[in-house]
Amino acid sequence: MPGSGKTTVGRELAKRLGRRFVDCDHELEARTGVKIPTIFEIEGEEGFRRRETQTLEALTEESDLVLATGGGAVTRAENRSLLAERGVVIYLNVTPQVLWERTRHDRTRPLLQVPDPKGRLQELYVARDPLYREVAHVVVEGGRGTPHAMVRTIEKELQTLCAL
Numbered sequence: 372m373p374g375s376g377k378t379t380v381g382r383e384l385a386k387r388l389g390r391r392f393v394d395c396d397h398e399l400e401a402r403t404g405v406k407i408p409t410i411f412e413i414e415g416e417e418g419f420r421r422r423e424t425q426t427l428e429a430l431t432e433e434s435d436l437v438l439a440t441g442g443g444a445v446t447r448a449e450n451r452s453l454l455a456e457r458g459v460v461i462y463l464n465v466t467p468q469v470l471w472e473r474t475r476h477d478r479t480r481p482l483l484q485v486p487d488p489k490g491r492l493q494e495l496y497v498a499r500d501p502l503y504r505e506v507a508h509v510v511v512e513g514g515r516g517t518p519h520a521m522v523r524t525i526e527k528e529l530q531t532l533c534a535l
């Protein structure tokens with residue numbers, strides 16, 4: 372979900388694992404030369420989603436990468452397949468209340484620029500939680516832990532997965 376810590380935790384996890392970190396939104400901004408809100412303004416969510424899929428297709432071809440997606444990547448079935456088949460997917464499960472506390476002053480997430488962002492986060496959470504679970508190999512409860520604690524938990528989960 373937006374605000375769950377994908378960018379923050381992903382960057383720290385990559386450092387810890389000695390891998391390259393890429394954030395899909397940042398890559399998309401680098402490719403287009405404009406910020407995410409501008410893509411939404413000009414092309415709408417549909418245009419953004421099309422570009423997001425193209426970027427995910429390219430990035431999931433690479434190996435040894437820690438990739439942070441945008442929160443809505445799971446809404447397209449083709450993205451879910453790309454992620455589940457080409458990667459080890461980690462779902463950072465954070466309650467809507469905490470997501471709201473973390474994103475309430477942030478203007479860079481167009482879907483949350485509505486009169487009731489807390490209600491929007493609740494709706495998105497209900498709609499997306501099953502999709503995140505469908506695609507995830509690991510679910511990490513990320514409510515109140517620090518990014519560092521989350522990295523440690525993910526590392527342990529990855530070690531368990533690799534030992535299977």
Ligand SMILES: Nc1ncnc2c1ncn2[C@@H]1O[C@H](COP(=O)(O)OP(=O)(O)O)[C@@H](O)[C@H]1O
Pocket residue numbers: 372373374375376377378379380439442473474513515516517518521
């Ligand atoms: N585990 C955490 N504990 C507290 N704050 C966090 C945690 N993870 C991220 N944050 C903060 O929450 C905000 C959103 O994090 P971000 O990494 O951008 O989330 P996402 O990429 O999932 O939308 C940032 O201000 C970040 O510093």
Ligand SMILES: O=C(O)C1=C[C@@H](OP(=O)(O)O)[C@@H](O)[C@H](O)C1
Pocket residue numbers: 372373374377378396407440441442443444479480481482
């Ligand atoms: O939840 C979403 O649909 C989105 C989340 C954003 O990324 P974060 O999850 O990093 O905020 C970004 O991709 C875009 O604004 C759409």
Ligand SMILES: [Mg+2]
Pocket residue numbers: 377378394396439440441
């Ligand atoms: Mg992010």
